[in-house]
Amino acid sequence: MTLQGRTALVTGGSRGVGRGIALRLAAGGAAVAVNYRRDADAAKQTVADIEAAGGTAVAYSASIDDPESVAAMVDAVHADLGPVDLVVSNAGTASRGSTIAHTDQDEYLRLFRVHALGPLDLVHRLLPDLRAAGRADVVIVSSVLSTQFPVNSxxxxxxxxAIEAAARTLAKEERAHGIRVNIVAPGLVATDMGERLVAATGGGSIAEVDARFPFGRVARPADVAGVVAFLASAEAEYLTGQRVEIDGGGPDAGLMT
Ligand SMILES: NC(=O)c1ccc[n+]([C@@H]2O[C@H](COP(=O)([O-])OP(=O)(O)OC[C@H]3O[C@@H](n4cnc5c(N)ncnc54)[C@H](OP(=O)(O)O)[C@@H]3O)[C@@H](O)[C@H]2O)c1
Structure with missing residues:
Protein backbone atom coordinates (compact mmCIF):
# COMPACT_ATOMS: atom_id res chain seq x y z
CA MET A 1 0.00 0.00 0.00
CA THR A 2 2.62 2.48 -1.10
CA LEU A 3 0.10 5.25 -1.75
CA GLN A 4 -1.65 5.07 1.61
CA GLY A 5 -2.81 8.51 2.70
CA ARG A 6 -2.55 10.02 -0.78
CA THR A 7 -5.46 11.71 -2.58
CA ALA A 8 -5.45 11.31 -6.36
CA LEU A 9 -7.47 12.96 -9.13
CA VAL A 10 -7.50 10.99 -12.39
CA THR A 11 -9.02 12.76 -15.38
CA GLY A 12 -10.85 10.42 -17.72
CA GLY A 13 -10.69 7.88 -14.91
CA SER A 14 -13.91 6.15 -15.85
CA ARG A 15 -12.82 4.14 -18.89
CA GLY A 16 -9.73 2.81 -20.65
CA VAL A 17 -6.26 3.86 -19.48
CA GLY A 18 -7.66 6.20 -16.81
CA ARG A 19 -9.84 3.46 -15.32
CA GLY A 20 -6.76 1.23 -15.08
CA ILE A 21 -4.85 4.02 -13.34
CA ALA A 22 -7.72 4.76 -10.92
CA LEU A 23 -7.99 1.07 -9.96
CA ARG A 24 -4.21 0.78 -9.47
CA LEU A 25 -3.84 3.94 -7.37
CA ALA A 26 -6.78 2.89 -5.19
CA ALA A 27 -5.26 -0.58 -4.77
CA GLY A 28 -2.11 1.20 -3.57
CA GLY A 29 -4.14 2.92 -0.86
CA ALA A 30 -4.92 6.32 -2.43
CA ALA A 31 -8.38 7.87 -2.25
CA VAL A 32 -9.28 8.51 -5.89
CA ALA A 33 -11.39 11.20 -7.55
CA VAL A 34 -12.58 9.63 -10.80
CA ASN A 35 -13.24 12.32 -13.38
CA TYR A 36 -15.34 11.68 -16.47
CA ARG A 37 -17.08 13.76 -19.13
CA ARG A 38 -20.45 12.15 -19.91
CA ASP A 39 -20.45 8.37 -19.42
CA ALA A 40 -21.78 8.35 -15.85
CA ASP A 41 -22.42 4.59 -15.88
CA ALA A 42 -18.77 3.84 -16.65
CA ALA A 43 -17.67 6.19 -13.85
CA LYS A 44 -20.10 4.57 -11.40
CA GLN A 45 -18.77 1.14 -12.36
CA THR A 46 -15.16 2.18 -11.76
CA VAL A 47 -16.06 3.64 -8.35
CA ALA A 48 -18.02 0.49 -7.48
CA ASP A 49 -15.09 -1.74 -8.49
CA ILE A 50 -12.70 0.30 -6.32
CA GLU A 51 -15.08 0.16 -3.35
CA ALA A 52 -15.64 -3.58 -3.81
CA ALA A 53 -11.88 -4.04 -3.50
CA GLY A 54 -11.88 -2.05 -0.23
CA GLY A 55 -10.75 1.29 -1.68
CA THR A 56 -12.13 4.83 -1.65
CA ALA A 57 -13.34 6.64 -4.77
CA VAL A 58 -15.81 9.33 -5.82
CA ALA A 59 -16.88 10.18 -9.40
CA TYR A 60 -16.90 13.77 -10.70
CA SER A 61 -18.31 14.92 -14.02
CA ALA A 62 -16.36 17.75 -15.67
CA SER A 63 -15.17 18.30 -19.20
CA ILE A 64 -11.47 19.08 -18.93
CA ASP A 65 -11.78 21.72 -21.68
CA ASP A 66 -14.42 23.67 -19.72
CA PRO A 67 -12.78 25.91 -17.06
CA GLU A 68 -16.02 26.42 -15.11
CA SER A 69 -16.72 22.73 -14.69
CA VAL A 70 -13.05 22.08 -13.83
CA ALA A 71 -13.19 24.77 -11.12
CA ALA A 72 -16.38 23.25 -9.68
CA MET A 73 -14.79 19.78 -9.70
CA VAL A 74 -11.65 21.00 -7.91
CA ASP A 75 -13.79 22.55 -5.17
CA ALA A 76 -15.95 19.43 -4.84
CA VAL A 77 -12.95 17.08 -4.64
CA HIS A 78 -11.35 19.27 -1.97
CA ALA A 79 -14.57 19.26 0.07
CA ASP A 80 -15.12 15.49 -0.26
CA LEU A 81 -11.63 14.00 -0.15
CA GLY A 82 -9.37 16.79 1.11
CA PRO A 83 -6.33 18.28 -0.64
CA VAL A 84 -5.17 16.49 -3.80
CA ASP A 85 -1.47 15.48 -3.84
CA LEU A 86 -1.47 13.34 -7.00
CA VAL A 87 -2.92 14.47 -10.34
CA VAL A 88 -3.02 12.22 -13.37
CA SER A 89 -3.90 14.08 -16.56
CA ASN A 90 -5.23 11.29 -18.75
CA ALA A 91 -8.52 12.43 -20.32
CA GLY A 92 -8.28 12.71 -24.05
CA THR A 93 -9.76 12.20 -27.46
CA ALA A 94 -8.27 11.37 -30.84
CA SER A 95 -8.18 13.86 -33.69
CA ARG A 96 -10.24 13.28 -36.83
CA GLY A 97 -7.33 11.66 -38.65
CA SER A 98 -6.98 14.11 -41.55
CA THR A 99 -3.95 15.59 -43.25
CA ILE A 100 -2.95 19.17 -42.46
CA ALA A 101 -4.31 20.10 -45.90
CA HIS A 102 -7.76 18.97 -44.73
CA THR A 103 -7.70 20.25 -41.12
CA ASP A 104 -9.26 23.53 -40.01
CA GLN A 105 -8.38 25.76 -37.05
CA ASP A 106 -11.28 24.51 -34.93
CA GLU A 107 -9.85 21.00 -34.87
CA TYR A 108 -6.47 22.24 -33.59
CA LEU A 109 -8.20 24.32 -30.91
CA ARG A 110 -10.40 21.38 -29.85
CA LEU A 111 -7.39 19.10 -29.37
CA PHE A 112 -5.30 21.81 -27.68
CA ARG A 113 -8.09 22.49 -25.18
CA VAL A 114 -8.51 18.82 -24.25
CA HIS A 115 -4.86 17.70 -24.20
CA ALA A 116 -2.95 20.87 -23.25
CA LEU A 117 -4.84 23.95 -22.07
CA GLY A 118 -7.45 22.10 -19.99
CA PRO A 119 -4.90 19.93 -18.14
CA LEU A 120 -2.73 23.00 -17.51
CA ASP A 121 -5.73 24.87 -16.10
CA LEU A 122 -6.49 21.92 -13.80
CA VAL A 123 -2.92 21.71 -12.51
CA HIS A 124 -2.81 25.49 -12.08
CA ARG A 125 -5.92 25.38 -9.91
CA LEU A 126 -4.51 22.51 -7.83
CA LEU A 127 -1.06 24.07 -7.28
CA PRO A 128 -1.82 25.48 -3.80
CA ASP A 129 -2.79 22.00 -2.56
CA LEU A 130 0.09 20.32 -4.39
CA ARG A 131 2.62 22.78 -2.97
CA ALA A 132 1.28 22.36 0.56
CA ALA A 133 1.59 18.57 0.46
CA GLY A 134 5.36 18.36 0.88
CA ARG A 135 5.51 15.55 -1.68
CA ALA A 136 3.10 15.76 -4.62
CA ASP A 137 2.99 14.36 -8.14
CA VAL A 138 1.66 15.35 -11.52
CA VAL A 139 1.67 12.60 -14.14
CA ILE A 140 0.79 13.46 -17.73
CA VAL A 141 -0.47 10.71 -20.03
CA SER A 142 0.96 11.61 -23.44
CA SER A 143 1.72 9.24 -26.33
CA VAL A 144 4.70 7.76 -28.19
CA LEU A 145 3.31 9.69 -31.17
CA SER A 146 4.62 12.96 -29.67
CA THR A 147 8.05 12.00 -31.03
CA GLN A 148 6.96 10.06 -34.13
CA PHE A 149 4.77 12.55 -36.03
CA PRO A 150 2.80 10.10 -38.21
CA VAL A 151 0.66 11.49 -41.04
CA ASN A 152 -2.97 12.44 -40.32
CA SER A 153 -2.26 13.24 -36.67
CA ALA A 162 2.52 21.20 -26.03
CA ILE A 163 1.54 19.55 -22.72
CA GLU A 164 4.88 17.75 -22.59
CA ALA A 165 6.66 21.12 -22.93
CA ALA A 166 4.57 22.54 -20.10
CA ALA A 167 5.20 19.45 -17.94
CA ARG A 168 8.96 19.63 -18.36
CA THR A 169 8.93 23.33 -17.50
CA LEU A 170 6.66 22.77 -14.50
CA ALA A 171 8.95 20.01 -13.25
CA LYS A 172 11.77 22.56 -12.88
CA GLU A 173 9.60 25.41 -11.61
CA GLU A 174 7.89 23.38 -8.87
CA ARG A 175 10.85 21.28 -7.70
CA ALA A 176 11.39 23.69 -4.80
CA HIS A 177 7.82 22.98 -3.69
CA GLY A 178 8.24 19.21 -3.67
CA ILE A 179 6.13 18.59 -6.78
CA ARG A 180 7.33 15.89 -9.17
CA VAL A 181 6.09 16.15 -12.76
CA ASN A 182 6.55 13.19 -15.08
CA ILE A 183 5.18 12.01 -18.43
CA VAL A 184 4.11 8.53 -19.49
CA ALA A 185 3.97 7.91 -23.23
CA PRO A 186 2.11 4.73 -24.16
CA GLY A 187 2.09 3.08 -27.54
CA LEU A 188 -1.16 1.49 -28.66
CA VAL A 189 -3.32 0.52 -25.64
CA ALA A 190 -6.31 -1.83 -25.66
CA THR A 191 -9.12 0.66 -24.94
CA ASP A 192 -12.10 2.04 -26.83
CA MET A 193 -9.80 4.67 -28.34
CA GLY A 194 -7.23 2.01 -29.22
CA GLU A 195 -9.89 -0.11 -30.92
CA ARG A 196 -11.03 2.88 -32.98
CA LEU A 197 -7.44 3.68 -34.01
CA VAL A 198 -6.82 0.10 -35.16
CA ALA A 199 -10.10 0.00 -37.08
CA ALA A 200 -9.40 3.39 -38.69
CA THR A 201 -5.97 2.25 -39.91
CA GLY A 202 -7.36 -0.93 -41.46
CA GLY A 203 -6.09 -3.32 -38.77
CA GLY A 204 -9.51 -4.71 -37.83
CA SER A 205 -9.46 -5.11 -34.05
CA ILE A 206 -6.86 -5.21 -31.28
CA ALA A 207 -7.38 -8.97 -30.91
CA GLU A 208 -6.40 -9.32 -34.57
CA VAL A 209 -3.19 -7.25 -34.26
CA ASP A 210 -2.07 -8.33 -30.77
CA ALA A 211 0.38 -10.97 -32.00
CA ARG A 212 2.26 -8.42 -34.14
CA PHE A 213 3.24 -6.32 -31.10
CA PRO A 214 6.16 -6.68 -28.66
CA PHE A 215 5.56 -9.52 -26.15
CA GLY A 216 2.70 -10.73 -28.35
CA ARG A 217 0.20 -8.06 -27.39
CA VAL A 218 -0.50 -4.34 -27.40
CA ALA A 219 -0.34 -2.60 -24.00
CA ARG A 220 -3.18 -2.97 -21.52
CA PRO A 221 -4.30 -0.13 -19.20
CA ALA A 222 -2.64 -1.97 -16.29
CA ASP A 223 0.75 -1.64 -18.04
CA VAL A 224 0.41 2.16 -17.94
CA ALA A 225 -1.11 2.15 -14.45
CA GLY A 226 1.83 0.26 -12.94
CA VAL A 227 4.27 2.90 -14.18
CA VAL A 228 2.08 5.75 -12.91
CA ALA A 229 1.88 4.11 -9.46
CA PHE A 230 5.66 3.71 -9.42
CA LEU A 231 6.24 7.36 -10.40
CA ALA A 232 4.01 8.49 -7.52
CA SER A 233 5.64 6.13 -5.01
CA ALA A 234 8.40 6.81 -2.50
CA GLU A 235 10.73 4.70 -4.67
CA ALA A 236 10.55 7.36 -7.41
CA GLU A 237 10.89 10.43 -5.23
CA TYR A 238 14.12 11.52 -6.97
CA LEU A 239 12.50 11.37 -10.44
CA THR A 240 11.04 14.45 -12.06
CA GLY A 241 10.86 15.88 -15.57
CA GLN A 242 11.06 12.37 -17.07
CA ARG A 243 9.20 10.78 -19.98
CA VAL A 244 8.67 7.01 -19.90
CA GLU A 245 7.63 5.21 -23.09
CA ILE A 246 5.35 2.22 -22.44
CA ASP A 247 5.39 0.41 -25.75
CA GLY A 248 7.22 -2.86 -25.17
CA GLY A 249 10.44 -1.34 -26.42
CA GLY A 250 8.99 -0.06 -29.68
CA PRO A 251 8.10 -1.82 -32.90
CA ASP A 252 10.48 -4.04 -34.84
CA ALA A 253 10.80 -3.35 -38.55
CA GLY A 254 7.55 -4.33 -40.20
CA LEU A 255 5.44 -4.10 -37.06
CA MET A 256 2.55 -1.70 -36.87
CA THR A 257 3.35 1.25 -34.54
N1 LIG B 1 -5.54 4.02 -26.45
C1 LIG B 1 -4.35 4.27 -26.98
O1 LIG B 1 -3.88 3.54 -27.88
C2 LIG B 1 -3.52 5.41 -26.46
C3 LIG B 1 -2.15 5.46 -26.82
C4 LIG B 1 -1.36 6.51 -26.35
C5 LIG B 1 -1.91 7.49 -25.55
N2 LIG B 1 -3.25 7.43 -25.21
C6 LIG B 1 -3.78 8.49 -24.35
O2 LIG B 1 -4.32 7.90 -23.18
C7 LIG B 1 -5.37 8.71 -22.66
C8 LIG B 1 -6.60 7.85 -22.42
O3 LIG B 1 -6.97 7.26 -23.65
P1 LIG B 1 -7.94 5.97 -23.70
O4 LIG B 1 -7.45 5.10 -24.79
O5 LIG B 1 -8.16 5.43 -22.35
O6 LIG B 1 -9.30 6.68 -24.23
P2 LIG B 1 -10.83 6.18 -24.08
O7 LIG B 1 -10.88 4.71 -23.94
O8 LIG B 1 -11.57 6.84 -25.19
O9 LIG B 1 -11.29 6.85 -22.67
C9 LIG B 1 -11.25 8.26 -22.59
C10 LIG B 1 -11.56 8.71 -21.18
O10 LIG B 1 -11.35 10.13 -21.14
C11 LIG B 1 -12.59 10.75 -20.79
N3 LIG B 1 -12.69 12.01 -21.51
C12 LIG B 1 -12.66 12.23 -22.85
N4 LIG B 1 -12.76 13.53 -23.10
C13 LIG B 1 -12.86 14.16 -21.91
C14 LIG B 1 -13.00 15.50 -21.50
N5 LIG B 1 -13.08 16.51 -22.41
N6 LIG B 1 -13.05 15.79 -20.17
C15 LIG B 1 -13.00 14.79 -19.26
N7 LIG B 1 -12.89 13.50 -19.57
C16 LIG B 1 -12.82 13.18 -20.89
C17 LIG B 1 -13.67 9.76 -21.12
O11 LIG B 1 -14.84 10.02 -20.34
P3 LIG B 1 -16.34 9.85 -21.00
O12 LIG B 1 -16.46 8.40 -21.37
O13 LIG B 1 -17.27 10.27 -19.91
O14 LIG B 1 -16.36 10.75 -22.20
C18 LIG B 1 -12.98 8.45 -20.74
O15 LIG B 1 -12.98 8.27 -19.34
C19 LIG B 1 -5.58 9.83 -23.68
O16 LIG B 1 -4.92 11.00 -23.26
C20 LIG B 1 -4.92 9.29 -24.96
O17 LIG B 1 -4.49 10.32 -25.79
C21 LIG B 1 -4.06 6.41 -25.65
Missing amino acids: APYTMAKV
Whole structure:
Protein backbone atom coordinates (compact mmCIF):
# COMPACT_ATOMS: atom_id res chain seq x y z
CA MET A 1 0.00 0.00 0.00
CA THR A 2 2.62 2.48 -1.10
CA LEU A 3 0.10 5.25 -1.75
CA GLN A 4 -1.65 5.07 1.61
CA GLY A 5 -2.81 8.51 2.70
CA ARG A 6 -2.55 10.02 -0.78
CA THR A 7 -5.46 11.71 -2.58
CA ALA A 8 -5.45 11.31 -6.36
CA LEU A 9 -7.47 12.96 -9.13
CA VAL A 10 -7.50 10.99 -12.39
CA THR A 11 -9.02 12.76 -15.38
CA GLY A 12 -10.85 10.42 -17.72
CA GLY A 13 -10.69 7.88 -14.91
CA SER A 14 -13.91 6.15 -15.85
CA ARG A 15 -12.82 4.14 -18.89
CA GLY A 16 -9.73 2.81 -20.65
CA VAL A 17 -6.26 3.86 -19.48
CA GLY A 18 -7.66 6.20 -16.81
CA ARG A 19 -9.84 3.46 -15.32
CA GLY A 20 -6.76 1.23 -15.08
CA ILE A 21 -4.85 4.02 -13.34
CA ALA A 22 -7.72 4.76 -10.92
CA LEU A 23 -7.99 1.07 -9.96
CA ARG A 24 -4.21 0.78 -9.47
CA LEU A 25 -3.84 3.94 -7.37
CA ALA A 26 -6.78 2.89 -5.19
CA ALA A 27 -5.26 -0.58 -4.77
CA GLY A 28 -2.11 1.20 -3.57
CA GLY A 29 -4.14 2.92 -0.86
CA ALA A 30 -4.92 6.32 -2.43
CA ALA A 31 -8.38 7.87 -2.25
CA VAL A 32 -9.28 8.51 -5.89
CA ALA A 33 -11.39 11.20 -7.55
CA VAL A 34 -12.58 9.63 -10.80
CA ASN A 35 -13.24 12.32 -13.38
CA TYR A 36 -15.34 11.68 -16.47
CA ARG A 37 -17.08 13.76 -19.13
CA ARG A 38 -20.45 12.15 -19.91
CA ASP A 39 -20.45 8.37 -19.42
CA ALA A 40 -21.78 8.35 -15.85
CA ASP A 41 -22.42 4.59 -15.88
CA ALA A 42 -18.77 3.84 -16.65
CA ALA A 43 -17.67 6.19 -13.85
CA LYS A 44 -20.10 4.57 -11.40
CA GLN A 45 -18.77 1.14 -12.36
CA THR A 46 -15.16 2.18 -11.76
CA VAL A 47 -16.06 3.64 -8.35
CA ALA A 48 -18.02 0.49 -7.48
CA ASP A 49 -15.09 -1.74 -8.49
CA ILE A 50 -12.70 0.30 -6.32
CA GLU A 51 -15.08 0.16 -3.35
CA ALA A 52 -15.64 -3.58 -3.81
CA ALA A 53 -11.88 -4.04 -3.50
CA GLY A 54 -11.88 -2.05 -0.23
CA GLY A 55 -10.75 1.29 -1.68
CA THR A 56 -12.13 4.83 -1.65
CA ALA A 57 -13.34 6.64 -4.77
CA VAL A 58 -15.81 9.33 -5.82
CA ALA A 59 -16.88 10.18 -9.40
CA TYR A 60 -16.90 13.77 -10.70
CA SER A 61 -18.31 14.92 -14.02
CA ALA A 62 -16.36 17.75 -15.67
CA SER A 63 -15.17 18.30 -19.20
CA ILE A 64 -11.47 19.08 -18.93
CA ASP A 65 -11.78 21.72 -21.68
CA ASP A 66 -14.42 23.67 -19.72
CA PRO A 67 -12.78 25.91 -17.06
CA GLU A 68 -16.02 26.42 -15.11
CA SER A 69 -16.72 22.73 -14.69
CA VAL A 70 -13.05 22.08 -13.83
CA ALA A 71 -13.19 24.77 -11.12
CA ALA A 72 -16.38 23.25 -9.68
CA MET A 73 -14.79 19.78 -9.70
CA VAL A 74 -11.65 21.00 -7.91
CA ASP A 75 -13.79 22.55 -5.17
CA ALA A 76 -15.95 19.43 -4.84
CA VAL A 77 -12.95 17.08 -4.64
CA HIS A 78 -11.35 19.27 -1.97
CA ALA A 79 -14.57 19.26 0.07
CA ASP A 80 -15.12 15.49 -0.26
CA LEU A 81 -11.63 14.00 -0.15
CA GLY A 82 -9.37 16.79 1.11
CA PRO A 83 -6.33 18.28 -0.64
CA VAL A 84 -5.17 16.49 -3.80
CA ASP A 85 -1.47 15.48 -3.84
CA LEU A 86 -1.47 13.34 -7.00
CA VAL A 87 -2.92 14.47 -10.34
CA VAL A 88 -3.02 12.22 -13.37
CA SER A 89 -3.90 14.08 -16.56
CA ASN A 90 -5.23 11.29 -18.75
CA ALA A 91 -8.52 12.43 -20.32
CA GLY A 92 -8.28 12.71 -24.05
CA THR A 93 -9.76 12.20 -27.46
CA ALA A 94 -8.27 11.37 -30.84
CA SER A 95 -8.18 13.86 -33.69
CA ARG A 96 -10.24 13.28 -36.83
CA GLY A 97 -7.33 11.66 -38.65
CA SER A 98 -6.98 14.11 -41.55
CA THR A 99 -3.95 15.59 -43.25
CA ILE A 100 -2.95 19.17 -42.46
CA ALA A 101 -4.31 20.10 -45.90
CA HIS A 102 -7.76 18.97 -44.73
CA THR A 103 -7.70 20.25 -41.12
CA ASP A 104 -9.26 23.53 -40.01
CA GLN A 105 -8.38 25.76 -37.05
CA ASP A 106 -11.28 24.51 -34.93
CA GLU A 107 -9.85 21.00 -34.87
CA TYR A 108 -6.47 22.24 -33.59
CA LEU A 109 -8.20 24.32 -30.91
CA ARG A 110 -10.40 21.38 -29.85
CA LEU A 111 -7.39 19.10 -29.37
CA PHE A 112 -5.30 21.81 -27.68
CA ARG A 113 -8.09 22.49 -25.18
CA VAL A 114 -8.51 18.82 -24.25
CA HIS A 115 -4.86 17.70 -24.20
CA ALA A 116 -2.95 20.87 -23.25
CA LEU A 117 -4.84 23.95 -22.07
CA GLY A 118 -7.45 22.10 -19.99
CA PRO A 119 -4.90 19.93 -18.14
CA LEU A 120 -2.73 23.00 -17.51
CA ASP A 121 -5.73 24.87 -16.10
CA LEU A 122 -6.49 21.92 -13.80
CA VAL A 123 -2.92 21.71 -12.51
CA HIS A 124 -2.81 25.49 -12.08
CA ARG A 125 -5.92 25.38 -9.91
CA LEU A 126 -4.51 22.51 -7.83
CA LEU A 127 -1.06 24.07 -7.28
CA PRO A 128 -1.82 25.48 -3.80
CA ASP A 129 -2.79 22.00 -2.56
CA LEU A 130 0.09 20.32 -4.39
CA ARG A 131 2.62 22.78 -2.97
CA ALA A 132 1.28 22.36 0.56
CA ALA A 133 1.59 18.57 0.46
CA GLY A 134 5.36 18.36 0.88
CA ARG A 135 5.51 15.55 -1.68
CA ALA A 136 3.10 15.76 -4.62
CA ASP A 137 2.99 14.36 -8.14
CA VAL A 138 1.66 15.35 -11.52
CA VAL A 139 1.67 12.60 -14.14
CA ILE A 140 0.79 13.46 -17.73
CA VAL A 141 -0.47 10.71 -20.03
CA SER A 142 0.96 11.61 -23.44
CA SER A 143 1.72 9.24 -26.33
CA VAL A 144 4.70 7.76 -28.19
CA LEU A 145 3.31 9.69 -31.17
CA SER A 146 4.62 12.96 -29.67
CA THR A 147 8.05 12.00 -31.03
CA GLN A 148 6.96 10.06 -34.13
CA PHE A 149 4.77 12.55 -36.03
CA PRO A 150 2.80 10.10 -38.21
CA VAL A 151 0.66 11.49 -41.04
CA ASN A 152 -2.97 12.44 -40.32
CA SER A 153 -2.26 13.24 -36.67
CA ALA A 154 -1.03 16.86 -36.45
CA PRO A 155 -3.73 18.25 -34.09
CA TYR A 156 -3.22 15.33 -31.66
CA THR A 157 0.59 15.22 -31.75
CA MET A 158 0.89 19.02 -31.57
CA ALA A 159 -1.33 19.10 -28.46
CA LYS A 160 0.61 16.26 -26.81
CA VAL A 161 3.93 18.00 -27.56
CA ALA A 162 2.52 21.20 -26.03
CA ILE A 163 1.54 19.55 -22.72
CA GLU A 164 4.88 17.75 -22.59
CA ALA A 165 6.66 21.12 -22.93
CA ALA A 166 4.57 22.54 -20.10
CA ALA A 167 5.20 19.45 -17.94
CA ARG A 168 8.96 19.63 -18.36
CA THR A 169 8.93 23.33 -17.50
CA LEU A 170 6.66 22.77 -14.50
CA ALA A 171 8.95 20.01 -13.25
CA LYS A 172 11.77 22.56 -12.88
CA GLU A 173 9.60 25.41 -11.61
CA GLU A 174 7.89 23.38 -8.87
CA ARG A 175 10.85 21.28 -7.70
CA ALA A 176 11.39 23.69 -4.80
CA HIS A 177 7.82 22.98 -3.69
CA GLY A 178 8.24 19.21 -3.67
CA ILE A 179 6.13 18.59 -6.78
CA ARG A 180 7.33 15.89 -9.17
CA VAL A 181 6.09 16.15 -12.76
CA ASN A 182 6.55 13.19 -15.08
CA ILE A 183 5.18 12.01 -18.43
CA VAL A 184 4.11 8.53 -19.49
CA ALA A 185 3.97 7.91 -23.23
CA PRO A 186 2.11 4.73 -24.16
CA GLY A 187 2.09 3.08 -27.54
CA LEU A 188 -1.16 1.49 -28.66
CA VAL A 189 -3.32 0.52 -25.64
CA ALA A 190 -6.31 -1.83 -25.66
CA THR A 191 -9.12 0.66 -24.94
CA ASP A 192 -12.10 2.04 -26.83
CA MET A 193 -9.80 4.67 -28.34
CA GLY A 194 -7.23 2.01 -29.22
CA GLU A 195 -9.89 -0.11 -30.92
CA ARG A 196 -11.03 2.88 -32.98
CA LEU A 197 -7.44 3.68 -34.01
CA VAL A 198 -6.82 0.10 -35.16
CA ALA A 199 -10.10 0.00 -37.08
CA ALA A 200 -9.40 3.39 -38.69
CA THR A 201 -5.97 2.25 -39.91
CA GLY A 202 -7.36 -0.93 -41.46
CA GLY A 203 -6.09 -3.32 -38.77
CA GLY A 204 -9.51 -4.71 -37.83
CA SER A 205 -9.46 -5.11 -34.05
CA ILE A 206 -6.86 -5.21 -31.28
CA ALA A 207 -7.38 -8.97 -30.91
CA GLU A 208 -6.40 -9.32 -34.57
CA VAL A 209 -3.19 -7.25 -34.26
CA ASP A 210 -2.07 -8.33 -30.77
CA ALA A 211 0.38 -10.97 -32.00
CA ARG A 212 2.26 -8.42 -34.14
CA PHE A 213 3.24 -6.32 -31.10
CA PRO A 214 6.16 -6.68 -28.66
CA PHE A 215 5.56 -9.52 -26.15
CA GLY A 216 2.70 -10.73 -28.35
CA ARG A 217 0.20 -8.06 -27.39
CA VAL A 218 -0.50 -4.34 -27.40
CA ALA A 219 -0.34 -2.60 -24.00
CA ARG A 220 -3.18 -2.97 -21.52
CA PRO A 221 -4.30 -0.13 -19.20
CA ALA A 222 -2.64 -1.97 -16.29
CA ASP A 223 0.75 -1.64 -18.04
CA VAL A 224 0.41 2.16 -17.94
CA ALA A 225 -1.11 2.15 -14.45
CA GLY A 226 1.83 0.26 -12.94
CA VAL A 227 4.27 2.90 -14.18
CA VAL A 228 2.08 5.75 -12.91
CA ALA A 229 1.88 4.11 -9.46
CA PHE A 230 5.66 3.71 -9.42
CA LEU A 231 6.24 7.36 -10.40
CA ALA A 232 4.01 8.49 -7.52
CA SER A 233 5.64 6.13 -5.01
CA ALA A 234 8.40 6.81 -2.50
CA GLU A 235 10.73 4.70 -4.67
CA ALA A 236 10.55 7.36 -7.41
CA GLU A 237 10.89 10.43 -5.23
CA TYR A 238 14.12 11.52 -6.97
CA LEU A 239 12.50 11.37 -10.44
CA THR A 240 11.04 14.45 -12.06
CA GLY A 241 10.86 15.88 -15.57
CA GLN A 242 11.06 12.37 -17.07
CA ARG A 243 9.20 10.78 -19.98
CA VAL A 244 8.67 7.01 -19.90
CA GLU A 245 7.63 5.21 -23.09
CA ILE A 246 5.35 2.22 -22.44
CA ASP A 247 5.39 0.41 -25.75
CA GLY A 248 7.22 -2.86 -25.17
CA GLY A 249 10.44 -1.34 -26.42
CA GLY A 250 8.99 -0.06 -29.68
CA PRO A 251 8.10 -1.82 -32.90
CA ASP A 252 10.48 -4.04 -34.84
CA ALA A 253 10.80 -3.35 -38.55
CA GLY A 254 7.55 -4.33 -40.20
CA LEU A 255 5.44 -4.10 -37.06
CA MET A 256 2.55 -1.70 -36.87
CA THR A 257 3.35 1.25 -34.54
N1 LIG B 1 -5.54 4.02 -26.45
C1 LIG B 1 -4.35 4.27 -26.98
O1 LIG B 1 -3.88 3.54 -27.88
C2 LIG B 1 -3.52 5.41 -26.46
C3 LIG B 1 -2.15 5.46 -26.82
C4 LIG B 1 -1.36 6.51 -26.35
C5 LIG B 1 -1.91 7.49 -25.55
N2 LIG B 1 -3.25 7.43 -25.21
C6 LIG B 1 -3.78 8.49 -24.35
O2 LIG B 1 -4.32 7.90 -23.18
C7 LIG B 1 -5.37 8.71 -22.66
C8 LIG B 1 -6.60 7.85 -22.42
O3 LIG B 1 -6.97 7.26 -23.65
P1 LIG B 1 -7.94 5.97 -23.70
O4 LIG B 1 -7.45 5.10 -24.79
O5 LIG B 1 -8.16 5.43 -22.35
O6 LIG B 1 -9.30 6.68 -24.23
P2 LIG B 1 -10.83 6.18 -24.08
O7 LIG B 1 -10.88 4.71 -23.94
O8 LIG B 1 -11.57 6.84 -25.19
O9 LIG B 1 -11.29 6.85 -22.67
C9 LIG B 1 -11.25 8.26 -22.59
C10 LIG B 1 -11.56 8.71 -21.18
O10 LIG B 1 -11.35 10.13 -21.14
C11 LIG B 1 -12.59 10.75 -20.79
N3 LIG B 1 -12.69 12.01 -21.51
C12 LIG B 1 -12.66 12.23 -22.85
N4 LIG B 1 -12.76 13.53 -23.10
C13 LIG B 1 -12.86 14.16 -21.91
C14 LIG B 1 -13.00 15.50 -21.50
N5 LIG B 1 -13.08 16.51 -22.41
N6 LIG B 1 -13.05 15.79 -20.17
C15 LIG B 1 -13.00 14.79 -19.26
N7 LIG B 1 -12.89 13.50 -19.57
C16 LIG B 1 -12.82 13.18 -20.89
C17 LIG B 1 -13.67 9.76 -21.12
O11 LIG B 1 -14.84 10.02 -20.34
P3 LIG B 1 -16.34 9.85 -21.00
O12 LIG B 1 -16.46 8.40 -21.37
O13 LIG B 1 -17.27 10.27 -19.91
O14 LIG B 1 -16.36 10.75 -22.20
C18 LIG B 1 -12.98 8.45 -20.74
O15 LIG B 1 -12.98 8.27 -19.34
C19 LIG B 1 -5.58 9.83 -23.68
O16 LIG B 1 -4.92 11.00 -23.26
C20 LIG B 1 -4.92 9.29 -24.96
O17 LIG B 1 -4.49 10.32 -25.79
C21 LIG B 1 -4.06 6.41 -25.65
